[in-house]
Amino acid sequence: MLNISLFGETVAEIDGRRVSASEMGGSKPRQILEILACELGSPVAKDQLADQLWAGRLPASYVGTLESYVCVLRRSLGNGPERRAFLRTSSRGYLLDPEHVTVDLAQFRGLASSAFATDGEASLELSSSALGLTKGELLASEPYADWAVRARQSFHRERLELCVRAAALASGGDDHARAVSLATRAFGWDPLSEDAGQQLMRSLWLGGRRSQALRVYAELRQSLLEELGDEPGRQSQELYLEILRDPESTRRGGRSDGPAEMKVLLRLLRQAIDQTPGLRAPANDARLSEVAVAALLAG
Numbered sequence: 001m002l003n004i005s006l007f008g009e010t011v012a013e014i015d016g017r018r019v020s021a022s023e024m025g026g027s028k029p030r031q032i033l034e035i036l037a038c039e040l041g042s043p044v045a046k047d048q049l050a051d052q053l054w055a056g057r058l059p060a061s062y063v064g065t066l067e068s069y070v071c072v073l074r075r076s077l078g079n080g081p082e083r084r085a086f087l088r089t090s091s092r093g094y095l096l097d098p099e100h101v102t103v104d105l106a107q108f109r110g111l112a113s114s115a116f117a118t119d120g121e122a123s124l125e126l127s128s129s130a131l132g133l134t135k136g137e138l139l140a141s142e143p144y145a146d147w148a149v150r151a152r153q154s155f156h157r158e159r160l161e162l163c164v165r166a167a168a169l170a171s172g173g174d175d176h177a178r179a180v181s182l183a184t185r186a187f188g189w190d191p192l193s194e195d196a197g198q199q200l201m202r203s204l205w206l207g208g209r210r211s212q213a214l215r216v217y218a219e220l221r222q223s224l225l226e227e228l229g230d231e232p233g234r235q236s237q238e239l240y241l242e243i244l245r246d247p248e249s250t251r252r253g254g255r256s257d258g259p260a261e262m263k264v265l266l267r268l269l270r271q272a273i274d275q276t277p278g279l280r281a282p283a284n285d286a287r288l289s290e291v292a293v294a295a296l297l298a299g
Helices: 027-038 046-053 062-077 104-116 120-132 146-172 176-189 194-206 210-227 234-244 259-274 285-298
Strands: 002-005 011-014 017-019 087-090 093-096 101-103
Touching (some): 027 046, 027 062, 027 093, 027 101, 027 104, 027 146, 046 062, 062 087, 101 104, 104 120, 120 146, 146 194, 176 194, 194 210, 210 234, 210 259
Antiparallel strands (some): 002 011, 011 017, 087 093
């Protein structure tokens, strides 16, 4: 069995024996393995493979060069008899045989798909197993290749969606600590994601940590203004208003906000008001939330 790890530095192991990058024949054979591993079980046409390898700047004799790289890779993998050929050739291109090859990225996607197909604790366990596979950046051996960048972007969206959904399930099951942990991870991966920010706000709020939930909104707003020049969307604003109007949140089993947290909240709220055109923060801290609520309703 050939086991390929794409999270972190690319690693290939055959029946427990590790195959180093140099043993694969260099960077191009390794990249061929990585591209095929990302599409486990699906053939990749020679032209498509070559276009990714040479970023659209194909050498004159690229077909022969590509085939020679594949031969080198096959030798390094010890492609055996047809019954255990790891790297196969089909009428539509090259492919890695899923009967003899495992890839951690494919395992992640399989677990994520199963998690989305169910709910409750079963889904949370599947999500946890999937997220546990993602140790290290995907395709860290290829930091600059266009095809690897695109693969990372696609994976990041998949991972974020899975983590946000898992946080929502945990929150719905009153497992607020777990929900906060998952939502914090998601928001850390993408501070511009309103889905992640909203879920973290909601998880903190339902866990009785209202001031921290409001602080997340302030962080989300600041990130969106700095990076995109945009305010948070209507759903984020409405959730913020709902939390802001709910002084009873600490009675739902969470801990009360301490003085230090409240000071942070007031400072962030004052800064947000001062940065809003046409508004000026009142001198009295007690009126800050009143001004903020009025401004959001007017918007």
